[in-house]
Amino acid sequence: MAGQSDPHISLFSAEEVEFMAEDELIEIVPNMRMDPLNFICGDFGPFLPQIASQVPLWLAVALKKRGKCAIRPPQWMSVENLTRVLEGERESQGAFQVLPFHYVEISRLLFDHAREDIPDMYMVRSLIEDIRDVRIHKVETSLEKFSGTSAVKIPNLSAMEVNIIRPFVGRALQAFYKHDNPEKIPDVDRASSAQTRAANNEPRRQLRR
Amino acid sequence: MHGRKAYQLVKEFAGSEKGHLKIFNDELLERVAEECNEHRNALQSLIRKMQEEGLEVQTARNADHYGALVHHLSLIRNKRCLMAYVYNRAEIIRDLAWKVGLLHELPCEIKEKFSDSEEQYFKDHSKSLKMYMSQLSLDVNVDMVPPKDPYIKVRVLEDLGSGIILSDKSANFASHSMHFLKRTDAEQYIARGLMEELIS
Amino acid sequence: MASGAGEWSAEQIDDYETLISTTDVELLKRAWRNEKASPEILPFEEALVKRAKEQIQLMEETVDDFAESGHDPLIASLYQMDLDRAQFLLRSYLRVRLQKIEKFMFHIWKMDTYRNRLSIEEEKFTERCIRDIGKYLEETVLSKLPDNYQSVLKQSIISEEDDMVPEPQLDTFVVAKCERATRPLYLDGSRQSASFDSRDDHFQMVPGDLCILRYRPFQEELMSGNISLV
Numbered sequence: 001m002a003g004q005s006d007p008h009i010s011l012f013s014a015e016e017v018e019f020m021a022e023d024e025l026i027e028i029v030p031n032m033r034m035d036p037l038n039f040i041c042g043d044f045g046p047f048l049p050q051i052a053s054q055v056p057l058w059l060a061v062a063l064k065k066r067g068k069c070a071i072r073p074p075q076w077m078s079v080e081n082l083t084r085v086l087e088g089e090r091e092s093q094g095a096f097q098v099l100p101f102h103y104v105e106i107s108r109l110l111f112d113h114a115r116e117d118i119p120d121m122y123m124v125r126s127l128i129e130d131i132r133d134v135r136i137h138k139v140e141t142s143l144e145k146f147s148g149t150s151a152v153k154i155p156n157l158s159a160m161e162v163n164i165i166r167p168f169v170g171r172a173l174q175a176f177y178k179h180d181n182p183e184k185i186p187d188v189d190r191a192s193s194a195q196t197r198a199a200n201n202e203p204r205r206q207l208r209r
Numbered sequence: 210m211h212g213r214k215a216y217q218l219v220k221e222f223a224g225s226e227k228g229h230l231k232i233f234n235d236e237l238l239e240r241v242a243e244e245c246n247e248h249r250n251a252l253q254s255l256i257r258k259m260q261e262e263g264l265e266v267q268t269a270r271n272a273d274h275y276g277a278l279v280h281h282l283s284l285i286r287n288k289r290c291l292m293a294y295v296y297n298r299a300e301i302i303r304d305l306a307w308k309v310g311l312l313h314e315l316p317c318e319i320k321e322k323f324s325d326s327e328e329q330y331f332k333d334h335s336k337s338l339k340m341y342m343s344q345l346s347l348d349v350n351v352d353m354v355p356p357k358d359p360y361i362k363v364r365v366l367e368d369l370g371s372g373i374i375l376s377d378k379s380a381n382f383a384s385h386s387m388h389f390l391k392r393t394d395a396e397q398y399i400a401r402g403l404m405e406e407l408i409s
Numbered sequence: 410m411a412s413g414a415g416e417w418s419a420e421q422i423d424d425y426e427t428l429i430s431t432t433d434v435e436l437l438k439r440a441w442r443n444e445k446a447s448p449e450i451l452p453f454e455e456a457l458v459k460r461a462k463e464q465i466q467l468m469e470e471t472v473d474d475f476a477e478s479g480h481d482p483l484i485a486s487l488y489q490m491d492l493d494r495a496q497f498l499l500r501s502y503l504r505v506r507l508q509k510i511e512k513f514m515f516h517i518w519k520m521d522t523y524r525n526r527l528s529i530e531e532e533k534f535t536e537r538c539i540r541d542i543g544k545y546l547e548e549t550v551l552s553k554l555p556d557n558y559q560s561v562l563k564q565s566i567i568s569e570e571d572d573m574v575p576e577p578q579l580d581t582f583v584v585a586k587c588e589r590a591t592r593p594l595y596l597d598g599s600r601q602s603a604s605f606d607s608r609d610d611h612f613q614m615v616p617g618d619l620c621i622l623r624y625r626p627f628q629e630e631l632m633s634g635n636i637s638l639v
Contacts, residue, residue, distance in 0.1 A: 012445065019355030019497070020438070034484065039491040040464045041434040062490060066483060101619075150623040151594075151612045154584075157619055162584050162639065169621055170582040177580055177623060242553035249555035284555070285564045291550045292573065299542055303511055330545035337537035341507070344530045347462070349507065352500045356493035392493070 011166065017159050021105030022058035027072040029053075030063070057106065061113045071114040076100065077107065079120050082127035089134045094142060096135060096156035104132060104160040132160075139165055149173065211248075211283040215241045215290030222294050230301055233324040238291065245287050252280040302327055306335040307350055308400050351393050353400070362407040363388055363395050369403060433460050434495055439637050441502040446584070446638035447631065448577040448624055450509045450517060453528040454502075461499050468492045506531060514538045515562060515574045579625040585636040587614035594626065 012020075023041070029052050036045035037059075044055045052072065055063075063069040075081065076099060088097040100106060107128050115121050139161055152173075154162070218237050225231045255277040259266050266274075302323075309315060320328065342348055369382035375394040382388070387407065398404040440454045472492055475485035510517060510527075514535050517523040527535060543561060551559045558564070562571040593611035614620060614636065622636075630636045 012442075013354070015355050019494075020442075023438070037484070037487060037491075039488070040432070040461075040468055040495045041491055042432050058490065058494070059487065062487060068483070150626055152621045153614075154619050154621060159639070162619070166584055173582045173621065173623070174580060238550070239553070242550070245554050245558070249558075281565070284558060288550075288554060288558055288564060289573075291554075292546070295546060295549045299545060300511075324549065326545055326548040330541060333541040333544070334538070337534060337541060338507075340537065341530050341534040344533065345503070347500070347503070349500045349504050352493070352497045356490065356497050 012163060014163075017102075017163060018105045018109070021102035021109070021159065022061075023056050024100065024102055024106060025054045026057050026060050026074060026106075027052050028055055028060045028063060028069040029072060030069045032068050034068075057109060061109060064114050064117075071110065071117045073110060073114075073118050073124075074100070074106070076103070077110070077118065077124055077128075079123050079127065082124060082131065086127055086131050086134065089131055089138070093138070096138065097131075098156055099131075099158060102159050103128070104158055135161060136164065143169065143172070149176065211279070212286050212290070214244060215287040218294045219290045222297055228301060228304065230298060230319070230322040232322050233298070233327060235324060238294065241287055241291055245284050245291075248280040248284040248287070252277050252284070255280070298327065299330060302331050303334050306331055306338060351396055353396065356392065363390055363399070363404045364407055365404050367403050369398070433457060433464060434498065437461050437495070437498045437502060441498050441505070443631065443638045444502060444505045444509075448579055448581045448583075450506060450513070450523055450526055450577075452526045452632070453506070453531065455528060458499065458502075458528075461495065465492065465495050465499065468495070507534065509577075510535050511538060513575055513577055514542070515571070516576045519571070519574075579628075581624050582621055583624050583627075583638050585620050585622050585627065585631070586639050587616050587618040587620070587636050589635045590615050591630050591635045594630075 029050060030047040031049055032047065033049060034045060034047040036043055041056065044059065045053060047053055047069075060069065060071050064071055076085075085097045085099065107125075110118060111121070111125055118124055135158075139157070143165065157165075214237060218234060218241060221231060221234060221237070255273045256266055259269060259271070259273050259277075264271065264273075305315070305319065315323075315328075315331065323331065338350070342350075365382045365384055365386050365388070368384040371381040373382055375390060380386075380388060382404075395404055395406070399406060436457055437454075440451075440457060444451055468488065469492065472485060472488050474480070475488065510531060513523075517527070518535055518539055524532065524535075546561055551561060557566045560566070560568075560573070562574055564572050591614045593613040619639075627636060631638065
């Protein structure tokens with residue numbers, strides 16, 4: 001549409017994936033007092049200095065940018081946990097470790113806007129980059145096992161990984177499906193069957209006139 | 210050779226930069242349409258010949274039958290190419306209707322690429338979109354990308370002067386000047402390439 | 410609640426919990442994701458859109474009041490952001506639908522199933538779209554073709570069906586998240602695998618499962634809300 005004459009209208013842009021990730025809840029520690037916020041997307045607060053509160057990530061980042069809070073990085077973002085996850089990813093060929101669906105976007109937003117709130121920020125960032133790389137490599141090798149099928153479970157894959165594989169896997173599975181079900185192939189074959197029909201039954205009405 | 214001109218027409222569209230239009234190729238389109246009518250004439254004269262020879266057109270399988278079939282299929286192929294050419298252009302025109310049709314006249318450099326019918330289609334579709342929005346009392350051609358902070362920093366790329374009054378301020382939008390604007394105010398100018406957003 | 414829970418089926422409890430814990434923004438986001446990711450146009454979320462519009466209007470008034478009363482600009486800007494997010498979702502949802510209408514207008518118009526999925530405004534829009542492009546195609550190409558080849562829907566009058574009409578490709582693959590357990594689904598005899606490496610004849614999902622699915626066999630699961638698209 002507008003701005004998207006792209007045929008892949010089903011794809012989510014990077015901005016849209018980030019938008020969805022911004023709704024994930026995260027803990028903040030405010031440094032000011034503020035009444036509850038009665039938003040369309042839900043009620044948050046009241047906010048009191050030094051009292052932790054759960055808010056959507058977009059709100060956490062907005063408050064952080066305005067110097068009103070510290071963000072508590074989620075538990076899965078600790079060096080210990082990420083080290084364990086990375087080992088797990090390396091050990092198991094097929095399976096993916098449990099991470100939030102939006103782990104890539106959440107961590108990027110926090111690195112961009114709340115770096116001083118993340119202990120061992122550089123370590124954490126490099127661990128997440130490593131985990132990402134291992135997982136993407138695994139996604140690629142898992143794809144080799146795909147074959148003609150209508151449904152495949154992809155446990156623990158993240159939003160970003162889904163977005164990466166979607167165009168390719170979608171097309172590949174569709175090709176497998178067409179290959180297995182030649183009678184169901186639309187468009188391209190419709191044209192040729194119409195031609196055969198014309199050739200066998202022969203052009204009718206308009207030839208008679 | 211059958212279908213060559215039609216193929217050129219489609220190729221011309223496919224060869225243009227994505228989302229951009231070349232000048233409407235009226236001449237080539239007319240020549241393809243002419244070719245269609247030639248096919249039609251050839252097809253009819255073959256049928257007539259078969260009828261004169263007393264052959265049953267529905268069942269006879271002689272050279273003339275297959276000749277007629279080739280003309281029929283060539284005509285259809287030409288039609289599909291013509292339609293592909295104008296239909297794909299129509300998609301870009303609709304896209305433009307979304308981006309600029311609701312606000313302003315088309316810039317001349319785009320307008321000159323259009324045929325008269327295309328210009329009319331652009332106006333018609335813009336109007337259909339406007340009707341939809343007014344029935345709904347909601348503009349759907351803003352907020353094209355997910356929101357960030359309501360205020361964004363922009364740089365003016367082309368001198369807009371001080372005549373523009375936005376929802377909460379007016380300013381002198383001289384070329385290269387920078388402003389904090391409401392995103393909804395700035396979006397239309399960004400879409401038209403008159404401003405750019407500055408990412409912090 | 411606890412006393413009544415014994416009499417309720419698990420599904421009812423799921424529904425109830427979904428109902429009380431899900432905001433309209435959450436529902437709108439799901440509708441938006443589904444609409445964006447599905448190849449065909451889905452039923453218009455009339456009640457939800459109405460509620461969302463009302464809430465947005467209320468919030469617009471609140472934000473205007475803030476601006477006039479010289480309220481704390483920090484709080485005003487936070488409410489504005491919440492408003493912007495809801496508006497983006499609503500507009501984008503409506504936009505994706507218009508985009509599908511633009512793309513498949515002829516197909517939508519001739520199929521009652523699809524036509525019934527449109528809002529009143531969308532129906533009028535579709536009608537106008539067809540009229541506008543019909544006129545354009547007629548003037549530019551169709552009127553220049555021989556008699557029996559002038560249909561916008563058919564290649565020529567010997568075509569038995571509409572062979573010039575773009576249709577959504579329902580055998581496309583989508584990525585889905587399971588919201589409520591689905592019944593085991595036998596996928597019309599085609600081979601399938603239950604995960605990257607194991608295989609099974611019946612395919613069943615439990616909440617939280619993430620899958621790549623061929624769209625067509627899972628249409629009903631999507632309509633019933635058992636799965637959502639991501």
